[in-house]
Structure formats: C-alpha cells, structure tokens
Amino acid sequence: MNRKILVVDDEPDILDLARITLESGGYDVVTAASGEEALQLIIRDKPDLALLDVVLPGLSGLELCRRLKRDPTTYSPIKVVLFTALGTEVDMMLEKRDKADGYLAKPFTSNSLLGLVGRLLGDTRREG
Numbered sequence: 001m002n003r004k005i006l007v008v009d010d011e012p013d014i015l016d017l018a019r020i021t022l023e024s025g026g027y028d029v030v031t032a033a034s035g036e037e038a039l040q041l042i043i044r045d046k047p048d049l050a051l052l053d054v055v056l057p058g059l060s061g062l063e064l065c066r067r068l069k070r071d072p073t074t075y076s077p078i079k080v081v082l083f084t085a086l087g088t089e090v091d092m093m094l095e096k097r098d099k100a101d102g103y104l105a106k107p108f109t110s111n112s113l114l115g116l117v118g119r120l121l122g123d124t125r126r127e128g
Contacts, residue, residue, distance in 0.1 A: 003121050004028045004045060008038040008061065009053040009083075014106070018051060021110045022117065035059025042068070047078060048121055051104075051113075054084035069099045079120045083108065 005027045007018040012033075019029045030045055032038040035056045042050060050068070052061035065080045083104040102116050117123075 002026055002028045003049070003123065004030065004047040005117065006030050006032065006038060006041055006045065006047040006050040008032045008035065008050065008056065008064075010034065010056055011053075014053070018113065021113050024110075025114045025117070027117070035061065035064045038064060039067070042078065049079040049081065049101075049117060051081045051083060051117075054082050065099050081116060081120065 005022050007015055007022070007029060008031070009015050009018070010033050015031045015033070019031055022029045030041055030047065032041050035052075036059050038050065038052070039059065041047070050064075052064055054061040056064075061082055061084075065082060068078055068080055079101040080099070081102040081104055082100045083106055085106040101120055104112065104116055
C-alpha cells in the first residue's frame with residue numbers, strides 16, 4: 001500500500017509540481033489550496049505526511065501545523081513539512097518552535113522533495 005501525501009499550496013503550479021514529483025516516487029497524493037480544505041482532507045484521508053505552504057489564505061500553514069501537533073490523538077502520526085519561499089526567517093522560527101517535522105525551501109528540486117519525504121516516512125528506497 002502506497003503512503004499518502006497531502007500537498008497544500010495556493011499556487012497551482014507548485015501543487016502540480018509537487019504532485020507529479022511525489023506520484024513519480026510512488027506516493028498517493030491529494031492536494032488542497034487552503035488550510036481549511038487541508039484540514040477537511042486530513043480528517044477524511046488520514047495522510048501519512050502533509051506538505052504545507054507557510055503562507056496560505058485563511059488558515060496559514062504554520063497555524064495548521066500547530067493544530068496538527070497539538071492534537072496527536074486526532075492527527076497522529078501525521079508528519080508535517082513546511083515549505084516556503086520566505087527562507088531563513090521561517091527556518092529559524094521553525095527551529096525555535098520545533099513543531100514541524102521538516103522544512104523545505106522553495107524553489108525545491110524533485111530530489112530534495114523525495115529525499116525529505118523518504119527520510120521522514122522511513123522509506124529508504126525513495127531517499128534522495
């Protein structure tokens with residue numbers, strides 16, 4: 001059974017790139033364009049990992065990450081990766097909060113995305 005990944009971004013090109021990359025790595029992928037939509041999909045589909053853009057309309061990726069990590073009985077054992085073009089500021093903020101399981105800067109490469117997801121899910125066949 002393939003692992004399920006949720007990708008959340010309000011930019012359609014990023015959603016498509018991440019979806020195509022992850023599907024080529026053998027993952028099942030669902031996508032959302034907002035934090036609210038993502039929350040519904042997480043409850044319905046129970047993905048193994050959520051890849052969240054930090055800046056989303058409405059419910060931000062950071063707030064969604066906090067909710068997921070605050071309620072492990074509902075959302076466990078979902079892994080959360082935050083990704084953004086904001087760069088170092090967000091990276092330092094994430095280190096201090098220690099909420100996300102991983103961080104990926106935009107633009108990302110296919111290898112960096114598949115490698116990070118593979119490591120977090122313990123799938124050595126897909127590590128980059």
